[in-house]
């Protein structure tokens with residue numbers, strides 16, 4: 001049975017002190033969130049250690065938003081898996097559409113990042129999804145299949161216990177235009193099929209998150225779908241009340 005994960009990607013929002021205020025609010029209000037839901041937040045790199053410290057012995061796990069595939073080296077501005085781990089991160093985002101589009105990260109580079117994260121003991125949350133043009137051209141499945149095949153090209157069946165995949169249609173990110181639960185479920189079913197086809201039974205346990213304009217008002221229906229094992233929330237994760245509204249949605 002896949003886990004239910006409620007994740008917040010804070011992107012380039014919230015300084016260290018603001019991040020602490022946000023996580024304090026989440027911790028204070030987490031009581032009504034069902035016990036079988038895992039909470040996961042991705043603060044900016046400069047806030048990870050402080051948020052980890054604050055979340056010690058709590059139900060909130062903390063991840064990094066990015067990593068470089070090399071163990072160390074002359075890569076100004078980058079962050080390594082070991083640096084994230086020492087800061088207390090347990091997860092890392094890889095393949096977010098903003099990294100793909102704005103920082104030109106291609107599938108081959110993402111495959112190296114996924115491998116580096118797994119080798120270091122970080123759980124990658126691998127993001128994929130089609131653009132509006134691709135959806136309108138009827139290419140959603142082809143795009144998703146290729147992102148799985150290439151981006152997860154270095155992953156073995158044994159790695160899957162430590163992998164999360166997030167389907168984030170690019171046209172739904174930050175636009176207020178959520179995929180309908182039917183659209184999301186259809187994509188998740190296809191994605192599940194790809195994982196099972198490639199890795200067999202191990203592919204059936206990988207949590208599949210939906211991301212793209214998730215709000216307290218649409219979370220319950222998305223989370224009620226059997227193939228939607230959680231959500232990856234951007235804008236609505238930046239306030240404790242809306243993040244908790246999503247996390248508690250039934």
Ligand code: 13P
Pocket residue numbers: 009096168172173174175176211212213214232233234235236
């Ligand atoms: P929004 O929830 O703001 O649409 O962002 C989704 C996202 O990119 C999460 O990674």
